[in-house]
Amino acid sequence: MNYFFYGTLCHAPLLERVLGRPADARAAMLADYRVAWAQGGDHPVILAAPGQAARGLLLEGLTEAEAARLDFYEGGFGYGWRETGVTVATGADAGRVAVARVYFPEGAAIAPGADWDLAAWEARFAAAAVETAGDCMALMGRMPAASVAARRGPMTVRAASRLRAHQGGQEAALRRRAGPEDVAVLSREAPYAKFFAVEDWRVAWRQFDGRMGAPVERAVFVSCDAVTVLPYDPQRDRVLLVEQFRAGPMARGDQGAWQLEAIAGRIDPGESPEEAGRREAMEEAGLRLGALLPVAGYYPSPGIITEYLYSYVGLADLPDGVAGVFGEAEEAEDIRGHLIGFDRMMDLVASGEIANAPLILTALWLQRERGRLRAGG
Template identity: 40%
Template sequence: MTQLHEYGQDDVSIQSETLAYNGFFKLKQLKLTFKRFVGGESAVIDRELCVRGDAVGVLLYDPALQKFAMVEQVRIGALNRPCSPWMLELVAGMLDKEGEDPVDVAHRETMEEAGLNIEQLTPMVEYFPSPGGSSEFFRLYCGKVDLQGVSSDIFGVEEEHEDIRLHVLDVDDVVAMLKQGVINNAMSIIALQWFQLNRQELEQQWQAS
């Protein structure tokens, strides 16, 4: 495979770094330079960085019933859009402690947000959702669950002010919502597109194990 990246971490120089805000998220102000493709080094540029930790998302799937379990909750980032700020999403959560195992987070968040136990867990993709201004990094998994007898219910951790509704939906219905743009958040779009590309292999892998 052809090497894509000519430059790496050592080719960016941080001149100064200031913590501008320290709340639910952190905001840093950076002054930096970087090597240019045409040669030489850039001028000193100012950038703001929203500091967020690593996060995990889990697409919950019952291959026997051909159903997904997905969650709905309000998202403040969509308040100024014509669509509803309540979004249909994957179960998801942040790594609370440095060195925490993402697999442990996947199991914990699935129980907290959906009341379900994961029987098998398969890695999907890892990605930066918005690297132009945020350090957040996502790991996505597909989790095998038993949805027999499971229906819509309310979950979430009260101390974290979570108000989460669980939905159990047919795969075909979810794919239709994806195509229609009803599902409009990056994490869910990426996971569902991965599922469509890898569904047969995933089900064979789970069946074999």
């Protein structure tokens, strides 16, 4: 079987992860089509374009098992194949027309954007896509492609979080400097997996006496990396807090389910923590921030949750009237801003009305650094 790839599967590491082996593909073209970015997305769409040609790769001689792996992966995107002729672009047989399977979107039409740019996609999204593909292919035979598709967004965010963890290089001046042989993962299951997931792990780890401990079971709530930003105006010595309904306090039985917080949100694939912080400031408070000052990177509850937070103070101009009601309607956000002085915020910390760790931690950092910032340092 022959396949023609025109989008992300032209990235060799991704194609290898999906197929389960390296692939020796050749340049080819599909006449009367063009490839564009899916509008508002991080993937391509192919569409009819008489007189143009979609450039890509031809991979010939695949096995039934490899074809099944491709169908599982592409099916998760809602793509199905149909056979058509593609033209070999290089080599001694350049110009030869080969019949190949080409994946096209099924169902509702996908709106196209600008011309597809593989290099731009590789620079911003490829690493997380390759990591996500490994997670997706591990589910083949255990979960239908449609079910994987329903979780692809959260899986990609999780993969991006895992990449940041690998690159984090946390200090180990006091704590154990662990190696790959110090933790043994015996099994991992996901009995619940939607926007978040709950996983059951069976693991063993090296004890402080040097021996490997007995296997134990641990349940982990899987969340993604996120960012928090507290806008601060050093000239007016005031901050902007946001207030919104939170399910966690509600489920605990707290009647005060509306929480005072810093601006916050998850870090999307292809974003840095700083980019996510600036985006969230616009979405939740309509603010354009100046310098972002790192407060800390940390696990809020490492015993049970994978979430890792990047907290910042964002310098901002906060005149009277800047606070309002914001939020993304499609995410059911209803977020009210509160413009208050620094001292008032610290009173709310002391009284317990501010009751979430990222804002408390950031407020204490600002208390320490406030003099320097007000002096222009």
